[in-house]
Amino acid sequence: MLSTLGFLGMAGQHSYSEVPRISIIFRFWLTWSRPLGVLIPGGILGTHIQPGAANTALILRRVGAGIYVGLYIALVL
Secondary structure: OHHHHHHHHHOOOOOHHHOHHHHHHHHHHHHHHHHHHHHHHHHHHOOOOOHHHHHHHHHHHHHHHHHHHHHHHHHHO
16 A cells, blocks of 8 residues: 555656645545455355354454544544
8 A cells, every 4th residue: 555655646747646635535445445455354254155254253343344434533523
């Protein structure tokens, strides 16, 4: 992610890093994509493919949902 920001900062005379909206979009994407890294494995482990890992899947899904709740509260407040 940082390499993308660095490349966009160096590309062209009028760099994208001068536009604050571009860095805000990248930060927004980075912040909201992290819980997906927890929710997706939780969803995969909770399927019939690995029924023994149901407890771990439940924990991962709750952690991902908790992160989203925390981000939502931070956004609203």
